[in-house]
Amino acid sequence: MKLLDEMDRKIIRELQRDARLSNTDLAARVGLSPSRCWQRVKRLEERGYIECYTAVINQKRMGLPDTVMVEVILDRHDDGFFEKFSQTISALPEVLEAYMTTGEYDFIIKVAVAGADGYEQFLRHKLYKIPGIRQTRSSFTLRCIKSNWSPPT
Known part of the structure; x- marks a missing residue:
């Protein structure tokens, strides 16, 4: 290329x-x-350098002012299980980004919610309904310092 x-x-x-x-x-x-x-x-x-054009939506105006970073450890680590988890998590509208990672956690998921109540609803009614999650750890973000939608050119 x-x-x-x-x-x-x-x-x-x-x-x-x-x-x-x-x-x-x-x-x-x-x-x-x-x-x-x-x-x-x-x-x-x-050549694939430009994949698509998109609109960046204002989370606050959409009623989802809070961003939570969720680290997830799964029970199993086979390819099929990772793929199923990836598909399931990708289908959740609250999930803005999801990454398979190295280290202690298997995935890091960026979630948009409306406060602690919205996050509790997401956890109880969506995330924790996904089979095979052993452990999660969450951090509410205070504010975004930098946001860029693609790698540096």
């Missing part, structure tokens, strides 16, 4: 800031003609 050049990186950075930019505005920001910019964006999409 061909590595990105500096112009590709500029295009990606601008689209990360505002994916709704018109091609004309994007081209002006990065210093390319609109046709050349469009060609580069299409190539970045085709």
